[in-house]
Amino acid sequence: MGAIVLQVKNISKHFPGVLANDHINFDLRKGEIHTLLGENGAGKTTLMNILDGIYYPDEGEIYLNGKKVDIRSPFEATKNGIGMIHQHFMLVDTLTVLENVVLGLESQGFYLNKKKIAERIKEISQNYNLNINPYAKIWQLSVGEQQRVEIIKTLFRGAKILIMDEPTAVLTPQEADTLFKILRRMIKEDKSIIFISHKLDEVMKISDRITVLRKGKLVGTVDKKEIKQKELAKMMVGREVLFRLERNPMRRKGEVLKIEDLETHNDKGIKILRGINFSLPGGEIFGLAGVSGNGQTELAEVIVGLRRAIAGKVYIKGEEVTNLYPKAITKEGTNYIPPDRLKVGLVPNLSSVENAILRRYDREPISRGIFLNYEEAAKYTRELIKQFNIMVPRENAPVKFLSGGNLQKLILAREIREEPALLIAVHPSRGLDVGATEFVRKKLLEERDQGVAILLISEDLEELLMISDRIGVIYEGKIVGMVDIDDANINEIGLMMAGVHKNPLLKGEENVKV
Amino acid sequence: MLKFEKRENIPLHLRILIPLISILLGVLIGGIAVMFSQVNPLTVYKAIFIGAFGSTYVFSETIVVAIPLLLISVGLILVFKMNYWNIGAYGQYIMGAIFCTYFALNSAETMSRPILLMMMCIAGMVGGALWALIPAALKAYWKVNEVIATLLLNYIALYSLKFLMYGPWRNPRSFGFPLTKIFDLNAQLPKLISHTRIHLGLIFGIIAAIIIWIIIKKTKFGYEIRVIGENEIVARYAGINIAKNIILAMIISGGLAGLAGMAQISGIIHMLQIEINPDYGYTAIIVAWLSGLNALTAMIVSFFLGGLFAGASQIQITMKVPIGIVGLIESSILFFLLGGAILTNYKLYYKGRKII
Numbered sequence: 028m029g030a031i032v033l034q035v036k037n038i039s040k041h042f043p044g045v046l047a048n049d050h051i052n053f054d055l056r057k058g059e060i061h062t063l064l065g066e067n068g069a070g071k072t073t074l075m076n077i078l079d080g081i082y083y084p085d086e087g088e089i090y091l092n093g094k095k096v097d098i099r100s101p102f103e104a105t106k107n108g109i110g111m112i113h114q115h116f117m118l119v120d121t122l123t124v125l126e127n128v129v130l131g132l133e134s135q136g137f138y139l140n141k142k143k144i145a146e147r148i149k150e151i152s153q154n155y156n157l158n159i160n161p162y163a164k165i166w167q168l169s170v171g172e173q174q175r176v177e178i179i180k181t182l183f184r185g186a187k188i189l190i191m192d193e194p195t196a197v198l199t200p201q202e203a204d205t206l207f208k209i210l211r212r213m214i215k216e217d218k219s220i221i222f223i224s225h226k227l228d229e230v231m232k233i234s235d236r237i238t239v240l241r242k243g244k245l246v247g248t249v250d251k252k253e254i255k256q257k258e259l260a261k262m263m264v265g266r267e268v269l270f271r272l273e274r275n276p277m278r279r280k281g282e283v284l285k286i287e288d289l290e291t292h293n294d295k296g297i298k299i300l301r302g303i304n305f306s307l308p309g310g311e312i313f314g315l316a317g318v319s320g321n322g323q324t325e326l327a328e329v330i331v332g333l334r335r336a337i338a339g340k341v342y343i344k345g346e347e348v349t350n351l352y353p354k355a356i357t358k359e360g361t362n363y364i365p366p367d368r369l370k371v372g373l374v375p376n377l378s379s380v381e382n383a384i385l386r387r388y389d390r391e392p393i394s395r396g397i398f399l400n401y402e403e404a405a406k407y408t409r410e411l412i413k414q415f416n417i418m419v420p421r422e423n424a425p426v427k428f429l430s431g432g433n434l435q436k437l438i439l440a441r442e443i444r445e446e447p448a449l450l451i452a453v454h455p456s457r458g459l460d461v462g463a464t465e466f467v468r469k470k471l472l473e474e475r476d477q478g479v480a481i482l483l484i485s486e487d488l489e490e491l492l493m494i495s496d497r498i499g500v501i502y503e504g505k506i507v508g509m510v511d512i513d514d515a516n517i518n519e520i521g522l523m524m525a526g527v528h529k530n531p532l533l534k535g536e537e538n539v540k541v
Numbered sequence: 542m543l544k545f546e547k548r549e550n551i552p553l554h555l556r557i558l559i560p561l562i563s564i565l566l567g568v569l570i571g572g573i574a575v576m577f578s579q580v581n582p583l584t585v586y587k588a589i590f591i592g593a594f595g596s597t598y599v600f601s602e603t604i605v606v607a608i609p610l611l612l613i614s615v616g617l618i619l620v621f622k623m624n625y626w627n628i629g630a631y632g633q634y635i636m637g638a639i640f641c642t643y644f645a646l647n648s649a650e651t652m653s654r655p656i657l658l659m660m661m662c663i664a665g666m667v668g669g670a671l672w673a674l675i676p677a678a679l680k681a682y683w684k685v686n687e688v689i690a691t692l693l694l695n696y697i698a699l700y701s702l703k704f705l706m707y708g709p710w711r712n713p714r715s716f717g718f719p720l721t722k723i724f725d726l727n728a729q730l731p732k733l734i735s736h737t738r739i740h741l742g743l744i745f746g747i748i749a750a751i752i753i754w755i756i757i758k759k760t761k762f763g764y765e766i767r768v769i770g771e772n773e774i775v776a777r778y779a780g781i782n783i784a785k786n787i788i789l790a791m792i793i794s795g796g797l798a799g800l801a802g803m804a805q806i807s808g809i810i811h812m813l814q815i816e817i818n819p820d821y822g823y824t825a826i827i828v829a830w831l832s833g834l835n836a837l838t839a840m841i842v843s844f845f846l847g848g849l850f851a852g853a854s855q856i857q858i859t860m861k862v863p864i865g866i867v868g869l870i871e872s873s874i875l876f877f878l879l880g881g882a883i884l885t886n887y888k889l890y891y892k893g894r895k896i897i
Contacts, residue, residue, distance in 0.1 A: 333778060354780025363778070371778055374771040381764065385779045388764055397760050424550070 029057025110181025314495030432463030563881030592855025607847030616797030629691025631822030632698030637799025640668030669799020740808030
């Protein structure tokens with residue numbers, strides 16, 4: 028293995044209330060893929076943002092090829108040969124690949140020599156099998172291709188060290204394999220790659236060495252060849268991990284949700300749902316798999332009334348609720364765990380009490396005439412806190428100071444206490460640590476056993492396979508496949524997520540039009 | 542290396558100390574400017590202080606200025622909480638004055654004093670509320686930006702007033718000046734304290750502040766307003782009717798600005814003219830902001846700013862300093878007060894060490 032190209036010594040960084048990095052040491056060799064492993068909130072992204080110059084460390088030093096460097100902006104990181112590919116791509120949709128590549132480049136003068144740049148892009152593209160047309164517009168490209176444009180951007184700028192922040196989160200299993208091939212090709216060319224992930228199986232597949240972080244602290248660096256997946260899991264979580272959850276046999280009840288030929292636009296006014304059909308009985312968890320951006324979050328928004336349907340119908344317990352106000356739909360017994368906790372689920376600057384009563388502030392005993400009874404509100408909140416074991420240091424402090432897990436528990440508690448007939452959960456465990464994830468999943472299973480119909484939308488196949496009773500796959504606004512959990516096969520689901528393999532023989536009564 | 546970090550809660554001593562230090566700094570900078578006009582800044586400040594608080598009479602003048610500031614600012618606090626930026630109190634104030642003048646001119650002989658004054662109060666509030674309803678409805682139903690809408694309506698209100706004063710409502714016996722006749726005693730708000738100009742409007746202001754405080758802190762309406770202001774998406778998700786809340790809050794906000802306009806002409810000016818001090822509508826924005834959008838704090842802030850303006854107008858007369866200098870002192874104090882507010886909300890670090 029090659030010489031050490033990058034060394035991080037004693038890096039610390041703190042944010043209000045958290046020590047995101049606590050004296051971290053880390054090194055990277057030439058031609059290796061070094062994985063940074065840790066749960067959400069372990070401090071992986073913070074550390075990488077420090078290397079990319081987005082954050083400046085409170086303490087510690089960074090050495091490049093043995094020389095101390097001071098990186099104060101992404102621009103300086105680029106000059107030092109460090110390129111980062113973020114979870115959310117930094118691309119301008121309406122521009123071409125070429126225009127995105129030159130965007131912000133200092134060396135370009137007033138006049139762009141497009142031909143020369145296009146040739147260079149093609150050269151890079153061929154060298155690493157990236158297969159990208161420099162004149163394609165970004166919005167025409169798939170997510171996997173957009174990621175490759177990001178790779179071209181960093182290589183074009185001469186990066187020798189590539190940081191990839193959870194690159195597989197937006198990819199199907201097959202696209203991830205393609206990415207891994209590209210990464211292997213790159214290390215052959217003496218590039219070094221820092222790969223950030225919390226998915227153990229892919230970490231075992233791709234890494235040379237693995238550094239584990241936990242709650243901002245360094246747990247250790249290990250050689251892939253010398254460690255087993257289970258031990259790695261223990262390092263990451265700090266305790267034994269349950270890979271399975273106990274589930275009771277399913278007891279289906281009458282139909283709760285029925286969707287017919289549903290269509291809607293996304294925020295850009297482009298049709299994103301193109302005729303969705305399915306029905307969901309009580310007592311079942313229906314998992315909807317799909318790569319993000321295929322219409323799944325919009326589907327949830329239409330059902331709860333936050334987005335208008337342009338065609339089709341939504342029925343809850345036989346009553347049509349299409350395009351009713353959110354409040355009317357909630358009254359029909361629908362509750363919603365939104366994908367973005369602090370943007371849709373909670374009001375960050377209001378207190379736990381004020382957030383807990385969001386669903387029932389206009390009902391007795393919390394409301395009394397035009398007034399709110401804050402004593403009753405606080406009492407109710409304490410009940411939720413106790414029942415769901417939420418850690419709330421001060422119930423009148425803004426909720427934005429709570430951790431992700433506690434925020435999600437608060438939303439879950441608030442929504443479940445409404446005793447819904449239908450619960451729609453979108454990415455319910457995203458960004459949560461293992462303990463909170465387990466809690467959320469167990470609660471969903473409990474609700475299912477109580478006879479609640481649950482629509483679970485998730486990008487985490489593992490989660491879907493763990494708790495769903497039936498899995499549907501959404502691709503380009505249509506449900507392209509549906510399997511019972513006993514027949515589910517991760518490869519087949521992966522192919523359907525990529526739109527490659529369609530399964531028109533959907534189970535009996537669903538009668539899905541593909 | 543300076544670094545700011547949001548505070549989790551604001552300690553009481555900072556709530557008091559930071560504004561005090563800010564005022565001192567503003568006074569210092571304002572003082573340097575005063576020195577350039579060959580006047581001793583200490584004498585100027587002494588004169589301002591005496592002009593604001595130095596005798597019963599000037600003290601009462603401070604309160605006279607504080608009345609409209611308080612009435613308008615507590616209304617603004619309600620809509621600002623909702624993240625709705627009503628810049629139109631200026632126009633709503635003018636409309637309140639115009640509407641109540643109709644009754645003062647036409648019903649003074651036919652109504653008894655309490656009835657007439659009540660009608661004028663209601664007319665003032667209705668005038669302001671109607672003027673506020675226009676941008677509120679535009680925002681609620683067509684998402685028209687309220688800053689532009691309220692601001693432009695100010696000009697329409699001002700020119701409507703000018704039209705009335707140069708046209709139908711000009712008193713034929715005012716030698717061509719754009720004035721109405723002086724209101725009958727029946728149409729004048731009673732004085733609260735004799736030998737001063739403090740009028741019943743003070744009571745209106747205090748009641749308004751308490752009611753707004755209760756609305757925001759204790760009612761469902763106030764809760765909905767805070768949720769909308771902090772996060773409109775959550776409000777929609779919780780099924781809060783945003784359009785209804787915008788309209789209702791703006792009716793209250795405009796109504797209070799209209800009442801301020803009514804109180805000013807019925808309690809102080811005693812006639813309608815072109816110069817009726819609608820600028821209070823802008824100053825009240827600063828009051829609302831300095832009071833941290835708390836209606837009870839707004840009482841103290843209105844009083845303080847009232848003192849600043851009353852005192853400053855005194856030195857114009859007594860010290861014979863240019864009017865520009867007076868404005869400069871006022872604005873440098875306000876500038877530091879608003880700037881200092883960042884330190885109440887954020888911690889400041891220098892080279893990793895906490896300073897404040």
